[in-house]
Amino acid sequence: MISRFAPRSHFPLQRINIGARPPCNLRFLSVSPTSKPPGPNRFLRVTRTAAKYTAFTCFSAVLGLSVLIGGVFIHDAFTYSDKHVDRVPVSPLALHPERGGPKNLPIASVLVGDEDDGALVAGQDKPRLVIVGGGWGAVGVLQTIHPGDYHVTIVSPDTFTTFTPLLPSAAVGTVSVRSLIESLRKIIARLHGQLINGRAVDIVMSDRLLEVETVCATGEHRNIYLPYDKLVIAVGSVSSTHGVPGLEHCFQLKTVGDAQAIRRRILDNFESASLPSTSEEERKRLLSFVVCGGGPTGVETAAEIFDLCQEDIIKYFPKLLRKDVSIHVIQSREHILNTYSEAISKYAEDKFQRDDVELVTSARVREVHPDQVVYTTRDPDTGKVIEHTIPTNFVLWSTGISMNPFTSRVSSLLPNQVHKKAIEVDAHLRVKGAPLGDVYAIGDCATIETSIVSHLLELVEEADRNRDGKIDFEEWEIMVKRIKKQIPMAATHLEKACNSRVRSLFDLYDSDSDNALNLNELAVLLQEIGNKITALPATAQVASQQGKYLGHKLHLLATKRDVLLANGLPSATDEAVAGAFNYRHLGSLAYIGNAAVFDFGRLSFMGGLAAMYAWRSIYWSEQVSMRTRALLMIDWVVRGVWGRDLSRL
Amino acid sequence: MISRFAPRSHFPLQRINIGARPPCNLRFLSVSPTSKPPGPNRFLRVTRTAAKYTAFTCFSAVLGLSVLIGGVFIHDAFTYSDKHVDRVPVSPLALHPERGGPKNLPIASVLVGDEDDGALVAGQDKPRLVIVGGGWGAVGVLQTIHPGDYHVTIVSPDTFTTFTPLLPSAAVGTVSVRSLIESLRKIIARLHGQLINGRAVDIVMSDRLLEVETVCATGEHRNIYLPYDKLVIAVGSVSSTHGVPGLEHCFQLKTVGDAQAIRRRILDNFESASLPSTSEEERKRLLSFVVCGGGPTGVETAAEIFDLCQEDIIKYFPKLLRKDVSIHVIQSREHILNTYSEAISKYAEDKFQRDDVELVTSARVREVHPDQVVYTTRDPDTGKVIEHTIPTNFVLWSTGISMNPFTSRVSSLLPNQVHKKAIEVDAHLRVKGAPLGDVYAIGDCATIETSIVSHLLELVEEADRNRDGKIDFEEWEIMVKRIKKQIPMAATHLEKACNSRVRSLFDLYDSDSDNALNLNELAVLLQEIGNKITALPATAQVASQQGKYLGHKLHLLATKRDVLLANGLPSATDEAVAGAFNYRHLGSLAYIGNAAVFDFGRLSFMGGLAAMYAWRSIYWSEQVSMRTRALLMIDWVVRGVWGRDLSRL
Numbered sequence A, B: 001m002i003s004r005f006a007p008r009s010h011f012p013l014q015r016i017n018i019g020a021r022p023p024c025n026l027r028f029l030s031v032s033p034t035s036k037p038p039g040p041n042r043f044l045r046v047t048r049t050a051a052k053y054t055a056f057t058c059f060s061a062v063l064g065l066s067v068l069i070g071g072v073f074i075h076d077a078f079t080y081s082d083k084h085v086d087r088v089p090v091s092p093l094a095l096h097p098e099r100g101g102p103k104n105l106p107i108a109s110v111l112v113g114d115e116d117d118g119a120l121v122a123g124q125d126k127p128r129l130v131i132v133g134g135g136w137g138a139v140g141v142l143q144t145i146h147p148g149d150y151h152v153t154i155v156s157p158d159t160f161t162t163f164t165p166l167l168p169s170a171a172v173g174t175v176s177v178r179s180l181i182e183s184l185r186k187i188i189a190r191l192h193g194q195l196i197n198g199r200a201v202d203i204v205m206s207d208r209l210l211e212v213e214t215v216c217a218t219g220e221h222r223n224i225y226l227p228y229d230k231l232v233i234a235v236g237s238v239s240s241t242h243g244v245p246g247l248e249h250c251f252q253l254k255t256v257g258d259a260q261a262i263r264r265r266i267l268d269n270f271e272s273a274s275l276p277s278t279s280e281e282e283r284k285r286l287l288s289f290v291v292c293g294g295g296p297t298g299v300e301t302a303a304e305i306f307d308l309c310q311e312d313i314i315k316y317f318p319k320l321l322r323k324d325v326s327i328h329v330i331q332s333r334e335h336i337l338n339t340y341s342e343a344i345s346k347y348a349e350d351k352f353q354r355d356d357v358e359l360v361t362s363a364r365v366r367e368v369h370p371d372q373v374v375y376t377t378r379d380p381d382t383g384k385v386i387e388h389t390i391p392t393n394f395v396l397w398s399t400g401i402s403m404n405p406f407t408s409r410v411s412s413l414l415p416n417q418v419h420k421k422a423i424e425v426d427a428h429l430r431v432k433g434a435p436l437g438d439v440y441a442i443g444d445c446a447t448i449e450t451s452i453v454s455h456l457l458e459l460v461e462e463a464d465r466n467r468d469g470k471i472d473f474e475e476w477e478i479m480v481k482r483i484k485k486q487i488p489m490a491a492t493h494l495e496k497a498c499n500s501r502v503r504s505l506f507d508l509y510d511s512d513s514d515n516a517l518n519l520n521e522l523a524v525l526l527q528e529i530g531n532k533i534t535a536l537p538a539t540a541q542v543a544s545q546q547g548k549y550l551g552h553k554l555h556l557l558a559t560k561r562d563v564l565l566a567n568g569l570p571s572a573t574d575e576a577v578a579g580a581f582n583y584r585h586l587g588s589l590a591y592i593g594n595a596a597v598f599d600f601g602r603l604s605f606m607g608g609l610a611a612m613y614a615w616r617s618i619y620w621s622e623q624v625s626m627r628t629r630a631l632l633m634i635d636w637v638v639r640g641v642w643g644r645d646l647s648r649l
Helices: A013-019 A022-029 A040-077 A118-123 A136-144 A164-172 A184-189 A256-273 A280-286 A296-316 A319-324 A342-354 A405-413 A453-463 A473-486 A488-495 A498-509 A519-532 A540-566 A609-621 A626-642 B013-019 B022-029 B040-077 B118-123 B136-144 B164-172 B184-189 B256-273 B280-286 B296-316 B319-324 B342-354 B405-413 B453-463 B473-486 B488-495 B498-509 B519-532 B540-566 B609-621 B626-642
Strands: A128-132 A151-156 A160-162 A181-183 A194-197 A199-204 A209-215 A221-227 A230-233 A288-292 A326-330 A357-360 A364-368 A372-378 A385-391 A394-397 A423-425 A439-441 A446-448 A588-591 A596-600 A603-607 B128-132 B151-155 B160-162 B181-183 B194-196 B199-204 B209-215 B221-227 B230-233 B288-292 B326-330 B357-360 B364-368 B372-378 B385-391 B394-397 B423-425 B439-441 B446-448 B588-591 B596-600 B603-607
Touching: A040 B040, A040 B626, A128 A136, A136 A151, A136 A160, A136 A184, A136 A230, A136 A540, A151 A184, A160 A184, A164 A256, A164 A296, A181 A184, A181 A626, A184 A194, A184 B296, A194 A209, A199 A405, A230 A405, A256 A280, A256 A296, A256 A319, A256 A394, A280 A288, A280 A319, A280 A385, A288 A296, A288 A385, A296 A319, A296 A326, A296 A342, A296 A357, A296 A588, A296 B184, A342 A357, A342 A596, A342 A603, A405 A423, A423 A439, A453 A473, A453 A519, A473 A488, A473 A498, A488 A519, A498 A519, A588 A609, A596 A609, A603 A609, A609 A626, A626 B040, A626 B626, B128 B136, B136 B151, B136 B160, B136 B184, B136 B230, B136 B540, B151 B184, B160 B184, B164 B256, B164 B296, B181 B184, B181 B626, B184 B194, B199 B405, B230 B405, B256 B280, B256 B296, B256 B319, B256 B394, B280 B288, B280 B319, B280 B385, B288 B296, B288 B385, B296 B319, B296 B326, B296 B342, B296 B357, B296 B588, B342 B357, B342 B596, B342 B603, B405 B423, B423 B439, B453 B473, B453 B519, B473 B488, B473 B498, B488 B519, B498 B519, B588 B609, B596 B609, B603 B609, B609 B626
Parallel strands: A128 A151, A128 A230, A151 A194, A230 A439, A288 A326, A288 A394, A326 A357, A423 A446, B128 B151, B128 B230, B151 B194, B230 B439, B288 B326, B288 B394, B326 B357, B423 B446
Antiparallel strands: A160 A181, A199 A209, A209 A221, A364 A372, A372 A385, A588 A596, A596 A603, B160 B181, B199 B209, B209 B221, B364 B372, B372 B385, B588 B596, B596 B603
């Protein structure tokens, strides 16, 4: 085929016709019932044709690749520039901000980039949306609002967002940390937004001012006020200590910095263990890896450490090291992955047993020392507490979350915030107690109120059509509808037995059997339903859905605002543009070492390599940008071809 | 074409023949002189054929890519394993090393990995080659010796080797640091060698013991002795301070750690400069980048910082920041890149002038403060020293080299080591004064002796055929030949005027005109020639060539050794297997911001993008592994498509 392609124009027509014959051989490739059995001659022709097609395919493939590479080169050549920047318009107020607010700090009402281009100039008149944090929640908002909706500013101590679910992979070098992060500046570029690299420390809600702590080059802290019209708090959480002493000797795995530190320590341990100056006892301690917490992060980290030993350490370090490696997972519950289905826990436990990863369940970590972990278990027969120690030089602490300082500050500012681990928000994600529609909180730092009883009076107000102060069954049905709309998390508890359940609930709590619920009876009923609602877990999935919900709502509010403003009407309320936030659990997944488990509610799925590839592809599709997608794919291929990078950096 | 491919077997033969007609249209693509002018019908057919071929090409390209990806997947699937490691044979001596030597330290005569496989067991009987360092020189040796030649151990505080010429690119994120490094363990795997992660601190030459300082997990230092038969010192150098105070406020660019720190500081400066709390004066200071040293490293770093501002900062930071950026290069000589040809210096200076990169030449840095650099220039008219200051928050110090502690220790141990900046070696790279053939030094830490006069007596011994104590012209010619062989660096100075020069030199120094040189006359002559020889520059190219030369020689020695040993003869000397080291300068190159310069001795070449791609491809081909090649290529493409990563990590 190639031969026909290339020298075509040099031959007279007849020659080409002869040359054009081979495609007619195609017929020999199709085996029809009437065709003769293949002779040697025919076999030769078929082979030749096949060879030609193969050659042409290869040629085309190379051609396609060359065109691709050529295209990349040409594109690349246009990415270099030496244009000069001349006059840049900057408002004097941006250069010399006024002071004000309760602490008389500079108020950043105009930013230096506010007049950089037309879109930014136009944005100056828009309501100021300030987003605190740069994680899943914040990025969810940034991805769903539209350019021109708001004057967007993001306040974050990190200048990037992190794909947290793959941190365990980054901790051993299966993927590179740079493949998990995307610059926030690049994400907000779409919205012509701006980034302030700092840490929110306080709010003045009456003046709508956010106090931001920035660090200047000399290390000096300088606080400023950032005015907002809408504030989104999405600062995440810190690890919970559970009051265990010695946690300063533990690693955590919440940031890429943590992943880098873990990777350094793991390789350090292997290097130290291979030194001639290391004793046997010390070698075993260096090669003992302890993970406290049997949730997905802990399990995946243990699995990744196992992979590292199995696939790379064994090849490039003395074999004795691989033999001396021990991995422990200490879990306070009876099973690891206890939020997953039972079959999944079992599968993961079996897999770990085969891999010699030791699971210590129903155990409590008592203390962490620089060279060992002390934990206790209870004797199943006597109930006596037994103390154990594991000598180790690597402890990962991955259990529970706690408030960060800003979250506690916000919580303390508001009178009716009582939750200990997060800011309470209503079903519309508005911070309870803050001026309505000014402040939102999403992700790990927020928890949606589950109390229905606190809405008792307004519910009765709406449902009690005949104004008799009691709720009959018809009114109860209205109320249920209302509760479902207002607090979607209560829906399952009201719905489970459908209407029959609504009726039975009604009858159950109608203690005086007057076929109506009085306020007392209602209060008891709503209280008990509220108690049954479990808070949403502190996962990326929840934060992301909340962010997207909020971003969508903010966009709708912005769209309505302009119409209402033109008609001289006040802004719309959240309820007017969107329903309450409704979490849809899409499933949980976890990597357990050349195998993966999926829990899609009713459907569980677990398996080996195929499941691992499925696990990868789900995370791959969840990436925030094409850049991280490309980099992740490359990382996985590079690991396959050359193994993990064992350089301790 | 695709349509014929896919459903082929579903059609009866006749149909396929009809379907096979299109290829016959090929004839219409060939324009023969007798063919008719193209009509609309013919045009249609030609177009259709062209479209079919294009479609088939695309299909094949996609197919080719799919096969490639499928292949990668299949290969990947076989890289996971859960094999168990059972018994690992380890010598008791490796677990409990004996103590000995002057300091009674553990002697690592057997390592824990020494019995891991057959090749390692066989290697135990081979002479022990210990290489100190993991840079260009060490890798040169590792790449050229053969598996089985020696029992190879490498001692290095870093576990990887670095492609140093691209560090300026890594310092701004054009390439990733991980793309510049390759694990030493992976490099020595080919030789079944082992790595000791430590720092050489001392040598006991009489006992052939290298003292290595290792750091255990608690931070405690533990020293051990490592026995050697052949020792290669390739520890590189540290930056020279030139006695300037305040260098602790400067960055250096010798390691990937330096590159990471620089990248962090640069992005820090931009983030701080964009804060509303930053004053105008402070912003200009934060955006002022000062490079001290106009050699390739300094120039390339300045160029890369310029690129970063020009291509990325301008897109994602307020435009005011780009405007306020200033880059200074302070050079003590009259021109930057002063070791390159004049045309190149000029070209680079012109490019920098166009780019607003300020060059301060003939200037001396007097002092570096945390917030400014003080330098002096001399008034060209009055000769008076004038002091200048540049406010800055980033100073790179990239000028000159100095001995590291181990190098000075080795130097101090030997009586005839007088060089202040490196270990003196003979033309065979053997450390002067050390037991002959035991210790070699290569790269930045070594300098080849240029003194010919010290060989005076042996030269006369050999050349003075008639034993009259004088050297006549015939004997002088023998002596010149000998000098050229023994000290190749002297060759140019003896050769330049070819034989006529040899004669003229002879006549010039024959002060008593007796047509013979007596010892005094010879001493003066050789002394003066020696003074003219310039030491080899401290570059990667020199280190790499020395490493490869030495590796090759060590291989030849190993090959000879076995033959000689079988015949009961002593080992061969270096002179018996290889000539003296002869450096061949392959040219110098430098990147100067979307442009590059090349100096190939007589030929200079400089230009814009095309030169930049040429510069990249030279460095690309110089990579130590396919892995770093692939990663570098990816980095360059990623920069082109998505720009540099602006995340401060």
